[in-house]
Amino acid sequence: MSNLPKIDSGQLHIWLAAVANKDSAAFRSLYETTSPKLFGFALRILNKRELAEEVLQESFVNIWNNAASYQSSLAAPMTWMTTIVRNRAFDLLRKLDHDVEIDADHFDMEVVNALESGDPTPIESLQLSEDAKALARCFSRLEGLHRQAMALAFYHDLSHSEVAEQMKLPMGTVKTWIRRGLDKLRTCLSKLETA
Structure with missing residues (x-):
C-alpha cells in the first residue's frame, strides 16, 4: 500500500x-x-x-x-x-x-492502536480526520459490551431491537447502554476539545 x-x-x-x-x-x-x-x-x-x-x-x-x-x-x-x-x-x-x-473488540482495538501509534500502518493510509481519531479514542474507553451495542447500532445500522436480539439482552438494557455510551462519548470529546 x-x-x-x-x-x-x-x-x-x-x-x-x-x-x-x-x-x-x-x-x-x-x-x-x-x-x-x-x-x-x-x-x-x-x-x-x-x-x-x-x-x-x-x-x-x-x-x-x-x-x-x-x-x-x-x-x-x-x-x-x-x-x-x-x-x-x-x-x-x-x-x-x-x-x-x-471479534469486534479486537478489530476496534487494532484501529485504535494504529491511530495512536507513531509507526506508519495501513490504517494511516485511510487518512482519518482529527475528529475521527478523537472519536476512536473515546469509543475505545467505553466498557466492552456498551461499545459492542453502540457499534452494532451505529456501524451496522441495527435497530435497538435488533441489537438486543443479537446480544441476547433486554431492549431496555441496550437502550440504556447506548444512551449512556453517547453521554460518555460527548463528555470525552468535550474534554479533548478543551485540552
Missing part, C-alpha cells in the same frame, strides 16, 4: 458532493483514486481476491446511492467509505459462514 499516492481529502469531499448529485465523472474519479486502498482493506478482511472484488463493487454501488447522506462533520471521506467496505465485508463473511464470529 505504501506505493499508492496520497489521497487528497479535500478533493474527495468535492467528488462526494458531486456524486450526491449523480455526477458520473466525479464518481469515476472517486473510484479510480480510492479503489486501490479500499480493495486492499477488503482483501485484508476477506483474504480472497474475488470476494474483495465483490465487496468493492457492492461498496461503490452503496457509495453512489448514499453519497448524499455523507456528513463531513462525522468522518473524513475515506473513513466513511472504509466503513462501508468494512460492513460489506463482514456481511459477506456472515453470509458465507453463519458460524463465523467477528
Whole structure:
C-alpha cells in the first residue's frame, strides 16, 4: 500500500458532493483514486481476491446511492467509505459462514492502536480526520459490551431491537447502554476539545 499516492481529502469531499448529485465523472474519479486502498482493506478482511472484488463493487454501488447522506462533520471521506467496505465485508463473511464470529473488540482495538501509534500502518493510509481519531479514542474507553451495542447500532445500522436480539439482552438494557455510551462519548470529546 505504501506505493499508492496520497489521497487528497479535500478533493474527495468535492467528488462526494458531486456524486450526491449523480455526477458520473466525479464518481469515476472517486473510484479510480480510492479503489486501490479500499480493495486492499477488503482483501485484508476477506483474504480472497474475488470476494474483495465483490465487496468493492457492492461498496461503490452503496457509495453512489448514499453519497448524499455523507456528513463531513462525522468522518473524513475515506473513513466513511472504509466503513462501508468494512460492513460489506463482514456481511459477506456472515453470509458465507453463519458460524463465523467477528471479534469486534479486537478489530476496534487494532484501529485504535494504529491511530495512536507513531509507526506508519495501513490504517494511516485511510487518512482519518482529527475528529475521527478523537472519536476512536473515546469509543475505545467505553466498557466492552456498551461499545459492542453502540457499534452494532451505529456501524451496522441495527435497530435497538435488533441489537438486543443479537446480544441476547433486554431492549431496555441496550437502550440504556447506548444512551449512556453517547453521554460518555460527548463528555470525552468535550474534554479533548478543551485540552
